[in-house]
Amino acid sequence: MQGTYAEIYHAWRDDPDGYWAELARDIDWFTPPSRIFDGNDGVYGRWFPDAAGNTCHNCVDRHVAAGRGDTTALIYDSPVTGRKARYSYEALLAQVNAMAAVLADAGVAKGDRVIVYMPMIPEAIFAMLACARIGAIHSVVFGGFAASELAARIDDSAAKLVVTASCGVEPNRVVAYKPLLDAAIDLARNKPERCLVLQRPELAADLVPGRDVDLGQALSAAAGRMVPCAALAATDPLYILYTSGTTGQPKGVIRDNGGHMVALAWTMRALYGVEPGEVYWAASDIGWVVGHSYIVYAPLLNGSTTVLYEGKPVGTPDAGAFWRVVEEYKVSVLFTAPTAFRAIRKEDPEGRFVKRHDISSLRALFLAGERADPDTIRWAEAVLGVPVIDHWWQTETGWAIAGNPLGLGALPVKHGSPTVTMPGYDLRVLDDAGHEVPPGTLGNIALRLPLPPGCLTTFWNADERFRTACLSEFPGYYKTADAGYVDEDGYVFVMARTDDIINVAGHRLSTGAMEEVCASHPDVAECAVIGVADAVKGQVPAGFLVLKSGVSRESSVVEQEVVGLVRDRIGPVAAFKTAICVKRLPKTRSGKILRGTMQKIADGLDWKMPATIDDPAILDEIAGVLSERRIG
Numbered sequence: 001m002q003g004t005y006a007e008i009y010h011a012w013r014d015d016p017d018g019y020w021a022e023l024a025r026d027i028d029w030f031t032p033p034s035r036i037f038d039g040n041d042g043v044y045g046r047w048f049p050d051a052a053g054n055t056c057h058n059c060v061d062r063h064v065a066a067g068r069g070d071t072t073a074l075i076y077d078s079p080v081t082g083r084k085a086r087y088s089y090e091a092l093l094a095q096v097n098a099m100a101a102v103l104a105d106a107g108v109a110k111g112d113r114v115i116v117y118m119p120m121i122p123e124a125i126f127a128m129l130a131c132a133r134i135g136a137i138h139s140v141v142f143g144g145f146a147a148s149e150l151a152a153r154i155d156d157s158a159a160k161l162v163v164t165a166s167c168g169v170e171p172n173r174v175v176a177y178k179p180l181l182d183a184a185i186d187l188a189r190n191k192p193e194r195c196l197v198l199q200r201p202e203l204a205a206d207l208v209p210g211r212d213v214d215l216g217q218a219l220s221a222a223a224g225r226m227v228p229c230a231a232l233a234a235t236d237p238l239y240i241l242y243t244s245g246t247t248g249q250p251k252g253v254i255r256d257n258g259g260h261m262v263a264l265a266w267t268m269r270a271l272y273g274v275e276p277g278e279v280y281w282a283a284s285d286i287g288w289v290v291g292h293s294y295i296v297y298a299p300l301l302n303g304s305t306t307v308l309y310e311g312k313p314v315g316t317p318d319a320g321a322f323w324r325v326v327e328e329y330k331v332s333v334l335f336t337a338p339t340a341f342r343a344i345r346k347e348d349p350e351g352r353f354v355k356r357h358d359i360s361s362l363r364a365l366f367l368a369g370e371r372a373d374p375d376t377i378r379w380a381e382a383v384l385g386v387p388v389i390d391h392w393w394q395t396e397t398g399w400a401i402a403g404n405p406l407g408l409g410a411l412p413v414k415h416g417s418p419t420v421t422m423p424g425y426d427l428r429v430l431d432d433a434g435h436e437v438p439p440g441t442l443g444n445i446a447l448r449l450p451l452p453p454g455c456l457t458t459f460w461n462a463d464e465r466f467r468t469a470c471l472s473e474f475p476g477y478y479k480t481a482d483a484g485y486v487d488e489d490g491y492v493f494v495m496a497r498t499d500d501i502i503n504v505a506g507h508r509l510s511t512g513a514m515e516e517v518c519a520s521h522p523d524v525a526e527c528a529v530i531g532v533a534d535a536v537k538g539q540v541p542a543g544f545l546v547l548k549s550g551v552s553r554e555s556s557v558v559e560q561e562v563v564g565l566v567r568d569r570i571g572p573v574a575a576f577k578t579a580i581c582v583k584r585l586p587k588t589r590s591g592k593i594l595r596g597t598m599q600k601i602a603d604g605l606d607w608k609m610p611a612t613i614d615d616p617a618i619l620d621e622i623a624g625v626l627s628e629r630r631i632g
């Protein structure tokens with residue numbers, strides 16, 4: 001669809017069904033949609049209810065059939081292992097076919113759930129696409145989670161099979177995945193029938209006879225086999241991706257096939273401005289939504305080349321890692337989280353590493369995953385000399401709610417704003433009573449239903465939880481749980497979460513879930529976990545513990561045990577390294593813990609004694625402890 005941002009936004013507003021019907025023509029359907037939206041189906045309606053197609057077909061087969069089999073589909077670059085590989089679309093098709101054959105031989109059929117617990121290796125992408133091919137529903141679990149988090153996902157999805165690797169490779173250690181998986185399966189009530197295990201040279205895993213299969217051998221044996229793409233309803237689930245909710249129980253976001261393809265294909269051209277054949281690199285992890293949408297599905301739907309990078313922005317080997325990759329593969333558009341840039345800037349404040357590389361292929365940097373602080377944006381603009389574009393979205397939406405559509409002609413940037421609402425989203429800012437607030441006024445950011453194609457349809461097996469968590473507070477709207485405002489020019493500003501979610505190095509975590517773990521320590525009477533500002537990670541969690549009366553053990557010992565407990569139960573990704581014993585927690589007279597005020601004190605911000613506080617002396621005590629520990 002041609003036009004400026006304003007024209008296209010209005011085209012959508014004037015005729016949403018016509019707009020989506022036109023974008024749906026870019027997809028190669030088995031049965032094209034004759035109806036665009038059914039408001040009576042699903043929790044808030046379903047997109048393309050009578051269409052049939054296959055996401056893997058559109059990501060892979062379609063390009064080969066169109067004579068583009070030689071184009072590079074996937075570049076694997078792994079500074080942590082020293083390995084590199086390239087797969088053309090034709091080679092990708094062969095790999096995905098072999099993986100699909102292995103899955104089918106293991107009894108996986110349409111609708112079965114498959115957990116993909118893998119590091120950033122090509123086989124993870126083959127597994128995701130193979131599931132899409134046969135209609136199995138994948139659920140990728142990030143490697144930095146602990147066994148109990150993995151167990152919760154295996155149980156909730158009732159997974160039939162797990163695809164894993166023997167290990168992941170972090171710069172400072174080899175992470176043995178298989179013992180974590182074995183522990184998770186021990187914990188899980190639902191036992192998967194089979195585990196396909198890729199043995200990596202860095203560490204071999206023990207296989208459980210009768211349950212575990214050597215994936216490398218199975219793939220070699222299946223080489224050359226072809227598995228047809230299943231004709232799936234557009235409304236069939238493509239994947240479940242678990243994300244932090246306000247309790248320890250993660251929410252299984254469901255993405256469908258049809259709406260997801262239509263929306264993501266549009267974003268590649270209109271938002272990122274990337275052509276087929278160009279190299280697009282999302283430096284994230286396949287365990288997160290950014291990885292699902294922009295390492296795997298969108299670039300491949302677009303016939304572009306995607307980069308799978310198994311490394312970090314710094315330390316693998318240095319702060320020039322990103323620029324080496326941009327130069328080596330002629331990356332056109334890079335997408336990462338602001339935290340990665342803060343990490344690079346800390347090591348290379350002058351941008352010296354950038355100058356050692358030819359990054360002339362780079363047209364733009366996109367940032368998302370957390371608020372992009374203006375300071376970081378300005379620094380990135382100065383060292384890269386290309387537009388730096390903040391865009392805002394969530395696991396639930398799968399693609400940007402607000403952004404600056406480079407492909408339609410970028411709008412002027414306002415630092416601190418992810419720019420404007422994308423076509424398909426009707427964004428409103430509401431006060432707590434659900435009334436719209438005037439421009440410039442802070443409020444709850446909500447999206448008028450229906451959500452556009454590509455957004456979650458519901459939570460896995462939990463329609464009621466979806467309604468309660470997201471749709472009930474503001475009837476007729478989806479609650480983003482982000483607070484912010486829209487200025488007079490229609491620019492969106494996203495300022496903070498309205499729930500207990502914090503963003504640690506671009507990773508979404510629930511402080512409520514961490515509190516559940518802290519509270520499970522036998523010596524802890526009550527606790528509060530807050531996010532404290534961090535120069536690189538944006539936020540890091542800090543836990544405040546009140547010990548049970550009569551506990552005579554050293555508080556430092558309990559603090560270390562609690563830190564260990566969170567690492568064991570949630571995982572290293574939580575970066576929970578600070579637990580502090582305090583005598584009491586500050587509360588309102590009605591007993592609500594004043595986490596917001598504690599956070600302000602910890603961040604060294606101005607704070608006022610809340611009028612409703614039960615005992616003002618407690619906040620002074622907390623401020624004293626924080627300054628003793630040099631926090632805040």
Ligand code: COA
Pocket residue numbers: 119142143144145168170175283284285288290312313314336337339340343368369504505506507536537572573574575
């Ligand atoms: N498997 C196992 N462990 C993992 C892991 C994985 N896939 N990813 C991270 N971890 C571990 C790390 O080894 C670290 O463990 P440690 O406590 O033993 O050191 C811990 O989880 C925290 O990791 P991380 O958040 O990555 O912090 P870091 O200090 O290693 O690196 C950054 C900091 C900023 C360089 C890094 O977070 C980064 O590159 N972030 C990019 C953001 C991103 O990709 N966001 C996704 C959304 S766009």
Ligand code: AMP
Pocket residue numbers: 243289367368369370371372390391392393394395396418480481482494495496497503506507508
């Ligand atoms: P996730 O589901 O992990 O993608 O995290 C989504 C949350 O991260 C959002 O609800 C926001 O709180 C935050 N977030 C993501 N991108 C941005 C952004 N560009 N600006 C501000 N916050 C962001």
